[in-house]
Amino acid sequence: MPREYRMTKRADASRETRERIMNATMQLHDEKGVARTTFADIAKRAGIGQATLYRHFPSVGDLVQACGGHVWVEMRPLTPDNAAVAFKGLTDPTARLEKLVDEVDAFFSRGELRLHLAGRDRELVPELDQFLSAVEAGISAYVGEALAPMKLSKQSIAAVNAVMSFPMWQQLRRMKLPAQKSRQLTIRLISCAIGAAQDL
Amino acid sequence: MPREYRMTKRADASRETRERIMNATMQLHDEKGVARTTFADIAKRAGIGQATLYRHFPSVGDLVQACGGHVWVEMRPLTPDNAAVAFKGLTDPTARLEKLVDEVDAFFSRGELRLHLAGRDRELVPELDQFLSAVEAGISAYVGEALAPMKLSKQSIAAVNAVMSFPMWQQLRRMKLPAQKSRQLTIRLISCAIGAAQDL
DNA sequence: AATTTGACGGAGTATCTATTTCACGGAATT
DNA sequence: AATTCCGTGAAATAGATACTCCGTCAAATT
Known part of the structure; x- marks a missing residue:
């Protein structure tokens, strides 16, 4: 016993x-x-x-x-349940877009190294893939929430998701623009992406 | 002896x-x-x-x-020395853009698997990094050549390069658009990127 | 025909990696 | 105090991996 x-x-x-x-x-x-x-x-x-x-x-x-x-915890990823509150009170579509870009950019900056390393091995380590899928789900939720009032097509939303992806962020980062310009460029790129994908 | x-x-x-x-x-x-x-x-x-x-x-x-x-050889990457001839005779800026997108898309399609795998290990195997750097140099040359008549700022060209990067192509591909729509979206995205980066 | 050359591969050695075994000793319980 | 429990780490095992040595044999040369 x-x-x-x-x-x-x-x-x-x-x-x-x-x-x-x-x-x-x-x-x-x-x-x-x-x-x-x-x-x-x-x-x-x-x-x-x-x-x-x-x-x-x-x-x-x-x-x-x-x-x-x-x-x-350290990375504080964007989560679907935070998406709604993050955009609460923002009625202006542009303001929502700016908020989206700022949130995502801040997150990618926080997690840059680890998102990069995790991405490299996600196909080899199932848990990493889960982790990154959760991360992506969060971002996707933010994108969806930010664009919700605009009633966009599925394609437009998907296009914005592509532009707001970590690989694309890395690519833009290689331009070494000062933070403000980088922010502005990203915002414009998203606005464009919406229009570009709307009537395909 | x-x-x-x-x-x-x-x-x-x-x-x-x-x-x-x-x-x-x-x-x-x-x-x-x-x-x-x-x-x-x-x-x-x-x-x-x-x-x-x-x-x-x-x-x-x-x-x-x-x-x-x-x-x-199998992949037939875009090379700087082919860039000039590829756009020879195309005077219309839009036509050049279309040509650019088609060439790059065809190349990425040909090399999809191997570009993906090489990218994963490029930091571990110097020769892979060289290979991919050469690939990127070729694409960059095509971008530069396609946009040459437009006299764009460095930033605009860099932005187009970002949009025409392999990671971005992979991202767009995940949208699973039919070839024609995908092509159109990319072209529009590039046009946008040019404008978006011009007066930063 | 005799001799030299060099590509080939079996069979090593050494190191790395994953995983387990086991005895120790301090903590928890009675 | 005696006894049980269990976290610990040295050391062993087994398999993978990098890299080498050396005898064999057909090809090449004389």
């Missing part, structure tokens, strides 16, 4: 190594990407044995998922 | 295994990406010993470079 075991003090220690693992993991993921980070790497960086690592996270997936939580 | 050795018949055999290696390599690169393809994989697929593989290609770089040549 197993004796009941509540574990108070030890839980703290365990939680602490768990956090050390996750810090080491995120550090390494940022340095060499997710797919190329090994268990041995992580254990060494965290200063623990590999068996300990396995006890806490039996598979890469578990690890990525756990880190995903942290990263999600 | 080394005896001189001209090698006629044997050269053929050697060249044939060399080609078998390159076929196997390109096959595997297409299946699992460049960075995740191993020497053992290639040797097994080519039906040869690993030592033979190393004799022909001492490093991954050599292999990638050699395959790059083949791929380059």
Whole structure:
């Protein structure tokens, strides 16, 4: 008969190594990407044995998922449930567009490195793909919400989504425009995209 | 004193295994990406010993470079020296834009899989990066040539380059528009981009 | 025909990677 | 205090991967 075991003090220690693992993991993921980070790497960086690592996270997936939580918080992605409140009170279509661009740009800036690295390995690590799908869903929700009053065609919305995608953002960033000009360019590009896709 | 050795018949055999290696390599690169393809994989697929593989290609770089040549030919990328002739005789700016879109779209379609896979690993394999840089230089040359008569600002040209980038093409492709509509949308998007970036 | 050359591949070695085993020792419980 | 529990990490295992050595044999040369 197993004796009941509540574990108070030890839980703290365990939680602490768990956090050390996750810090080491995120550090390494940022340095060499997710797919190329090994268990041995992580254990060494965290200063623990590999068996300990396995006890806490039996598979890469578990690890990525756990880190995903942290990263999600740090990155503050746009979420569908925030979409509505973000645009509340903005009646002017242009103001909504500006708000959209600012929100998305701020988010991409926050997450630049990790979105880039995650994108590289999303086809190899299912959890990364989930993560990025969630991210994309959030952006899509913002786009939909921003454009809602305009009653646009499906195509127009899809076109705006394409322009507001992370790859496109990266591409525009390579132009190295000052923030204000970059903002303005993006806004114009979106306005254009709407019109361009409306009557196809 | 080394005896001189001209090698006629044997050269053929050697060249044939060399080609078998390159076929196997390109096959595997297409299946699992460049960075995740191993020497053992290639040797097994080519039906040869690993030592033979190393004799022909001492490093991954050599292999990638050699395959790059083949791929380059198969893909028929846009090259700076072809840019001028491609637009020769087209005086109407719109016609030039259409030509640009068609050429780039045809190229991206031809190279879709490999451009995608190469892009994933370009930071890990210097030769891939060179390859893609050359590809991008070609596209950029086409863009420059197409827009040359319009005397646009640097920014406008850069903006068009962003819209004509492979990542953006992939994004637009996800809309699954029929070819004609996709073409039209892209053309409009470019026209927009020009105006949008002109007076920043 | 005898001899030299060099491509070939089997069979290594060394390192890396994933995963498990196990004994230890401190914490939790009785 | 005695006993049970369980997190820990050193070390072992197994398989993958990079890279090399060397004997074989047909081709090339004399």
